Amino acid sequence: DAGVIQSPRHEVTEMGQEVTLRCKPISGHDYLFWYRQTMMRGLELLIYFNNNVPIDDSGMPEDRFSAKMPNASFSTLKIQPSEPRDSAVYFCASSLTGFGYTFGSGTRLTVV
Amino acid sequence: DAKTTQPNSMESNEEEPVHLPCNHSTISGTDYIHWYRQLPSQGPEYVIHGLTSNVNNRMASLAIAEDRKSSTLILHRATLRDAAVYYCILRDNDMRFGAGTRLTVKP
Numbered sequence: 482d483a484g485v486i487q488s489p490r491h492e493v494t495e496m497g498q499e500v501t502l503r504c505k506p507i508s509g510h511d512y513l514f515w516y517r518q519t520m521m522r523g524l525e526l527l528i529y530f531n532n533n534v535p536i537d538d539s540g541m542p543e544d545r546f547s548a549k550m551p552n553a554s555f556s557t558l559k560i561q562p563s564e565p566r567d568s569a570v571y572f573c574a575s576s577l578t579g580f581g582y583t584f585g586s587g588t589r590l591t592v593v
Numbered sequence: 594d595a596k597t598t599q600p601n602s603m604e605s606n607e608e609e610p611v612h613l614p615c616n617h618s619t620i621s622g623t624d625y626i627h628w629y630r631q632l633p634s635q636g637p638e639y640v641i642h643g644l645t646s647n648v649n650n651r652m653a654s655l656a657i658a659e660d661r662k663s664s665t666l667i668l669h670r671a672t673l674r675d676a677a678v679y680y681c682i683l684r685d686n687d688m689r690f691g692a693g694t695r696l697t698v699k700p
Contacts, residue, residue, distance in 0.1 A: 514688070516690075523690060523691070523692055523693075524637070524680075524690035525690075526688070526689050526690075572636050572637070574636075574637075579625075580642075581627060581629075581639035581641075581642055582627075582629070582637070582639060582688065583639065584636035584637045584638070585636060586635070586636055587636050
């Protein structure tokens, strides 16, 4: 099993540009989560899906952030337009109901 | 808001047992107690979880108080590779992380 796969591993972009982060969950998992981690705020839950349906997006910072899960094997987190304060490590995690989460290696986003 | 309370940091000596405490006084009957750890420059890693009974796996043991308002993660013999931030989390549907406990292991 390859685990949760995130791409890219690193992204450097200029302020105002669109950024798309990608996640492939573990096959068969029915939950998918997007987290953001910064030194100041720690690990924040942004949004999670159950069976491809968004359940709770109350952690999404503002309308510049959007997430989709078009099928069980793929999810995206998009930031448009990006701002320097969006710089963080973004983690995707997946799980099966009743079991622990498996996290990806994260995408380190730097907005200059 | 995080539903758990953990000490900010703890220290241990290598090859000694470590007991990491967690308070979750507002736990509900359906909340599972999960523990994760995050090594430097890595994503969080699942350690163990339980509901009411104590649990053991190859990584650690989880001791859950009878009233479920607290739990303890036990590393039986700490190694330098166990130095990490340890998170205790309650899971019903989602999981929101607190600040965790930073464990330092001294050789």
